[in-house]
Amino acid sequence: MPDAGPVLVGGRTDLEQVELADLHERAVESAADVDSALKVALDAGARLPVPGDGRTAHLWSALASVAAADLTVARVLEPHLDALAILGQAHESPEAGAYGVFAAEGPGEPLRASPDGWVHQLDGRKHWCSLAGVLDRALVSAWVGDRRQLFSVDLRQPGVRVVPGTWVARGLVAVDSGPVDFAGATARKVGEPDWYLERPGFAWGGIGVAAVWFGGAVGIARRMRRAAMARTPDQVALMHLGAVDTVLHAARCTLEQAASATDAGVLTGSDGWRAALRVREVVAHAAEQVLQRAAHGLGPGPLATDEDHARRVADLELYLRQWHAERDQAALGQELLRPGAPGW
Template sequence: MTRIESPGPTWLTVPGKRTAESSLRDAATAAFAVNGDAGRALELSRALGGSVPRPGSGRTLRLLETLASLAAADLTAARVAEAHLDALAILDQAALHPAGLVAGGSPEPSWGVFAAEAAGSRLEARPVGGARWRLDGTKPWCSLAGSLSHALVTASTAATTQRLFVVDLADPGITVRTDAWVSRGLPAVPSGPVEFRGTTARPVGDDGWYLRRPGFAWGGIGVAACWWGGAVGLARRVWESVLEREPDQIALAHLGALDLALTAAGTSLAAAAAAIDAGDAVGDQGALLAARVRGQVARTVDEVITRTGHALGPAPLAFDARHAGRIADLQLYVRQHHAERDDAALGRRLRDAGVSPW
């Protein structure tokens, strides 16, 4: 049986234009060693924080390829690293240095971004003097809140506008709830609600800055790069299967269809990286680009999951722990895309623009 025990880099570009092969290979190898362990994923995230480029820095392609390489090797590694790197990028856009936000003598911080909203959950922010604010309420979908040191958290101000805050997750007013997390996908990355009671927070930007900044759309494209990398990891298992024995026409058809879908989505991600670095992905254009890329990649992931199952049958789901785990992880992760609701939001954006998009 031909198995990939240490997956290589994942590129978004054609041969001859590939960047930083050794660093991507090292990242993929380190991610493979994570093997679903959140503690190892946090260590890798901190190690990558100083070397991975920020979006819009002129090396956005390298950032997306790094995220994809991590995800193709291990989705827990990618899920944790993407949030940590996104937080560092947000702080960079706000001209804040992470070291200045951490109490003296603290170890290297690990960061998350808690910005999801849900019916029945509300987090409110009130100023208490100087640069200090107080957070009260509940924030849903807070990944690894019990393991991270710090987080960037959105909360509603008196003007009912969302504002971003830095929070030390060791604050005694924070209660992390993981009891309801029963997911078979990303099981080591519990993403339950967090309760805030009189929690001290420091604002990052003014009201609405978090959503207005160009990096909001860019961060969404980074998540799509992780989805795409996870799909590549699945497709590699189909590639292995055609090397294990002489494939029939159906197996070859699945392999060809996987290549078409992944190549198209990868090209879309590479083009997005170029647009970001060229300054062409800001404002409405950036939001439109992110919606298109995320939608295309999400559809590709759904197709890859289906075709992989058809091509391989039940055996790897039953007897290959890595493969079975990747399927469960990716199915959960890609549901950050809201399927038809996000398609409808894209349609509304196109209609409101008032000009033909094609």
């Protein structure tokens, strides 16, 4: 486990490793700076592959490498890449600018879409709209009757208003993910109703998020290793390092296997959804173990005096809440009871 540089999911060619090293360094230079992160995302989006095209491991290595450097940059990059992959699956070309994906559901009346000639109009509030105030466009899910559909929306138009004063998080402070109010906003459909959730890429995108968690955990583990190398470690410090290495190895292997299966075309339908739940579970548990071991092994000092480490811990703790914990475990259990589901 190196103390700096890219994070590899599977073997990489020399050229790919150079690309990952450059991307990692740019993320280091852009740490906690959203404007710089947007430039990184636009450049990376023009060069990185999409999941399922034969180079999925390289894509997830890129996400992990950026996350090991800074999770704010990763939080900008991941949804932009996801949006490009979604548009590609829909056989549509992206428009210029940085994208987000606003597809989570929140409390209250959901966002609704109504036909308006060749386009749709969006009305209502959408929750969890990360960086809506600085992005150019977003892919936004809304309800058309009793079905969900995805739409491409220009966030600069008058019918889009970011709700101020709602983001009070101590992690990912610069990535405002509060709600947005839509009032007659023009939107163009992307796929048919329910397509967004049913396409194979929905599961692949969920695994991509896990690659970010993995990279964030590696960044914290590297801080633990540096601390141990700065002085003669005792048995407790060695124990924590060994435990962290084990869980990160398991997470890396799980991501690598999932990347190979994605490229082989076998993670589709229910198989893809089960795989996403499993991978996210393994990686999330690994990340939580790293957070706990770092807290026990390093003590309060770095949290109080090391800006990079304190921010990384707070960012990862919040980022991990995209994993739904016991609810995702229950969803996986339900999948295992479906007729034809593979056993052990």
